[in-house]
Amino acid sequence: MSPLSFDTLAERLRELHARTQETPLFNPVFQLAHDLSRNLEAGELSLEDLAGLIEELEGQALEVRSDHLRDLVSPDNAPQRLDTFCKDAEDFDAFAAHWAHPQLHVVFTAHPTFLLPPGQTAAVAKAAGEGLKVGHPDGERAQITLDYEHGEAMSALAHAQEARDRIVTSLYACAAKKWPKRWRELQPLPYHFASWVGYDMDGRTDIKWYTSIRFRLSEKAQRLGRYADQLAAIDSDHSLVATLRAAQAHTLRSAEDFAGDLTDPKDLSEAANRLTADHDDKLLSLTPIIEQLESEAADEATEEAIAFKTLAAAMRADGLGMGHIHFRVNAKQLHNAIRTRIDNGEELDLGSQGALGALRDLLAKAKPLSANFASLAIESSTAVRQFLAMAQILKHVDADAPIRMLVAECEQPATVLSALYFARLFGIENKVDVSPLFETESALEHGGRFLDALLAEEAYRDYARLRGRVAIQTGFSDAGRFVGQIPASLAIERLQGRLAEAMAANGLTDVAALVFNTHGEGMGRGAHPASFKDRLEWPMSPWARRRFARANIRLEPEASFQGGDGYLFFSTPELALATLSEIAERAPATADLEAPTDPFYRRTDLSLDFYRAVKDHQQEHLESRTYSRAITAFGLGLLNSTGSRVSRRQSDLNADREMSLRQIRAIPHNAILQQLGYPVNIIAGVGSAAESNYEDIAELLRESPRGRQIMRLVRASNALASIKTVAAYGELFNSAYWASRPYRGTEDHLSRACESLAEYLIQDDRNGVFRRLASRLRVDALKLHRLFDLVPDEEPHPEREHTRRMIGVLQAVRLALMQHMFLKIVSVPVFSRANDISRTDVLEMVFTLRVDEALAQLRRAYPTSFPRKTDFAMDEGGEYPRGTGEGYDAIRANYIDPIEDAHNLSLRISTAIANLFGAHG
Incomplete structure (x- = not known):
């Protein structure tokens, strides 16, 4: 093979692809992997050589990521956008009404997408914001704890x-020039910010209640410091x-009090008493401060007045925190809690009319x-x-x-009414927005x-008027996994339209509709990859927005920026301004009522059939044992750890073979x-639906327009997809491949290892599973290309073709590395069973990429350090054993x-591939 570089391997891959015209079943990705593997096992290549190649491709992948981020938000255009927000207004x-309500509520969530090491995050952000090259930043990974995630969220905020x-x-500066007599009337609130980092209890048991209190106090202290700095910059005295x-x-003193373990009643009592005690410095409301700043602004010159009013606007938006906070619980947790309040609640069907009646009584009383x-x-109840x-925070x-x-x-x-009951029970009904999540x-x-x-x-309508809004949440993550990303988006869109209808039908046009879209569409969290316009419209389409506008309901759209990927948009001042100005220019809280009707919603005979057909195809995959087995063939071993939340439930080795999605x-x-x-949950079914x-x-x-948007997503995903790669992973488990590899004496030094692998994998199902999945995907792909x-x-x-080649080379290198691991593990000398772990178990750990566990067992079986006689100070002599002994260094x-x-x-390759897709998951 030619000297190792991306260019030489990409050219080799191109040549191999040409051979598929002669032999359709030929797999160029696996062939390139085989070539690399032979050179590696022959000593013509080393792991250090591959590390150098991976470093080259890591750098290119970071450049692709940075360029895409820059293309999405165009930081150089941000100042120009600011100029246009006012000057075209008549x-x-x-103008004042438009800016008086948020164009978007922005939520910083801690989804486990902290893929990039801090050095790479900083380099990508700086390059994207300033139009620079990324270079080769430090790749040292951070330990991702809840506190790390919280710190990153605060930085983004x-x-x-x-x-x-x-x-x-x-806005103030432009208005002061344009309307000199009225500009001080403005009270702009273009954005609300929020976070659920440290408050999300759904699926977590590691966040204690006092952890949430500590976070809220630390956020308050941080925001007060920032307010003080901002005011001091205006007038230090x-x-x-x-x-x-x-x-x-x-x-800060209270935050420190709540930073430790407060399980001891004495410690909690001391911390709580200091927090709850009256104190001259205990600030619970910014209202009097805002009023003073506004009053002073009325008498100041324009420049100083703008500064005061900008600070007052920030205080109105954020309150005594870095942003608003979102707690999250599971419906089951609420059900368990409410049953104890209802007679015979343990046996009551909460979906029944009887349960609703009982809850009405509870609420009324x-x-x-x-x-x-x-x-x-x-x-004891989580909910x-x-x-x-x-209640204590408020x-x-x-x-x-x-x-x-x-x-x-x-x-x-009944679940929402249960939440209202507890909000009323603790006197916080007027400050808490209960928001049901629609995702399954x-x-x-x-x-x-x-x-x-x-x-x-009636009780809910009264509550909605008290709060001034109806709040719901629509999630794409599980929806996209179980019905496919495109059907999920269309189903959520219809649900949003139904909300507008239900509000109008029940006389709730006098309150706002707060619709929180938590994203998770599979080409990166949040993420329609084509443009920021598509990113905003994909979860909240112009059609849905018009439904609210026509019903005369004020829309408050909300979107999440998830984990490390989402925070990138706010990781520097330049990117944050570019992102928010881009959103403001798109004005997602508004709707164009004069826009022509989109045929997608007029031709429902076609669009509904298309939706159902894609959904049915996606569900066939989901229910298929083939799909499930292929997706879980390596467990989570292909992925880096990207968050503090556990990504999977624990299971033993036997359970891995039957792991459910x-x-x-x-x-x-x-x-x-x-x-x-191959992003199956985006691409699959679109071709078959048109058949x-x-x-x-x-x-x-x-x-x-909606149809073209769908096709832009599918094309972007398909441009990076490779069915041959899916099939190549199955070849790792092909017993015939390993039995044939040393054929005719080509690799005699591997004959024993290959024989062991061939024998072991005869009964393994993964080769057939990947072949069947690839066949299903290929048939659907033929229809998609039509x-x-x-x-x-x-x-x-x-440029996507270049990116596709990069992915192909990275995949081939990883397949070669996995072959290297397979050959090494079967060559390890046999060791005795220990701790209920056998050699076969260790083999299976490597084959499912539970490599860290396998290495721990091997190090236990083959120690390189052990106690020596000279470590002990014994009075009694002893001749045995003679010599110093040897460990298992070889x-x-x-x-x-x-x-x-x-x-x-291999994990570094995973990061590079995710960067080429634009995000983790």
Whole structure:
């Protein structure tokens, strides 16, 4: 093989691809992997050589990631956008009304997507923001703890606040010139920011209630410090600077009190008593400070007045925290809690009319109960504990900022009424927005009826008017996994339309609709990859927005920026301003009522059939043992650790063979699809759905803006996909390959290892599984390409071919590394069974890429250090044993260390591939 470089391997891969014309079953990706493997095992290549190649490709992948980020938000255009927000406006009242409500609520969530090491994150962000080259940044990974995630969220929030201030300042400055007599009337609120990092209890048991209190206090202290700094920059002698600094110091002391383990009643009592005690520096509301700043701004010159009013606007938006907070619980947790309040509740069907009747009575009779931190400490119910924590935060941290209560897997109105009962019971009904999450197939299918029933409840309507909004959450992660990303988006869109109908039908047009879309579409979290316009419209389409506008309902759209991937948009001041100004320019809270009707919604005979056919095809995959086995063939071993939340439930080795897709979460599911080379949950079914009516479906997708948007997503995903790669992973488990590899004496030195692998894998099912999956994908892909021919690519991206080649080379290198690991593990000398782990178990650990566990067992079996006689000070002499003894250094050097090195290189490849897809999962 030629000298190792990307260019030489890409050219070799191109030559191998040409051979598929002669032999359709020929697999160029696996052949390149085989070539590399032979050179590696012959000593013509080393792991160090491959490490150098991977470093080259890592750098290129980071460049692709940075370029894509820059293309999405165009940082150089941000100042120009700010100039246009006001100068084209004619009417002051319309201008003031437009900016008085958020164009978007931005939520920083801690989804486990902290893929990039801090050095690479910083380099990508700087390059994207300033148009530089990424270079070769430090690749040392961080330990991803909850505190690390929280710190990253706070950093993103800080940049977002600064960017919002710049937007607000520009609005005031322009308005002061344009409407000199009225500009001080403006009270712009272009964005709300929020976070659930440290408050999300769904699926977590590692976050204690006092952890959430500690985070909220630390956020308050940080924000007070930032307010003080901002005011001091305007007027260092302002009296309120000292007020804010004193409140910050007081809050910091309480945050420190709640930083330890508070399971001991004495420790909790001391911390709680200091927090709840009256104190001159205890600040619970910014209202008087905002009023003073606004009053002073009325008398100041324009420049100083703008600065004061910008600070007041930030205080109105954020309150006494870095942003608003979202708690999250599971519906089952609420059900368990409410059953104890209803007679014979253990046996009651909460979906029944009887349960609704009982809950109406409970709500009607509920009287607020006071609670304290002791109430929190002794409460055993997770759901009730969350309401108690919210009550204490509102009472002792921030009395003004509302709190969101997100309810996962919420599929019946009784669940929401249960949450309202606890909010009323603890006196926080007027500050808590209960938001049901629609994400499962069942929730999306029955969501319209759910909303009709919920909004028909008088108690809920009264509550919505009290809060001024109806809040719901729609999630794409599990929806996209179980019904496919395109059907999920269309189902969520219909659900949003049903919300507008239900609000209008129940006389709730006098309140806002807050619709939180938590993203997770599989080409990166949040992420339609074509443009930021598509990113905003994919989860909340112009059609859905028009439904609210036509019903005269004010829309409050909300979107998440998830984990390390989402935070990249706010990782520097330049990117944060570019992102927020891009959003403001797109104005996602508004709708164009004059826009022509999209044929996708007019030709429902076609579009509904298309939706159902894609959904059915996706569900066939989901229910197929072939798909499940292929996706879980390597467990989660292809993925880096990207978050503090556990990605899978524990299982033993035997259970791995029968692992259900429900045992891994949506993000790793999507990430595994990327790593295996084919985003099934985006692409699959689109071609088959058009099969019965190519011409009409193609015409619809060509003429419809929504249809073209769908095709842009599919094309972007397909451009990076490779069915040959999926098939190549199956060849690793092909017994015939290993038996034939040393044939005719080509690799005699590997004959014993290959024989062992061939014998071991005779009974393994994974080769057949991957072949069957590849065959199914190929048949569907043939139909998709027929559709592509009828729906021209409106925005060609020739650079994607280069990216595709990079992925192909990375995949081939990883397959060679995996072959290296397989050959090494079967060559390790036999060791005796220990700790109920046999040699066969260790082999299977490597084959499923549970490499760290396998290495731990091997190091236990072959120690390189052990006690020596000279370590002991014995009075009695002893001749045995003679000599110093020897450890297993050779076994470590020849087998164990190479497996570890190969696995670490494989994980670096995983990061590079994710960067080429634009995000992790």
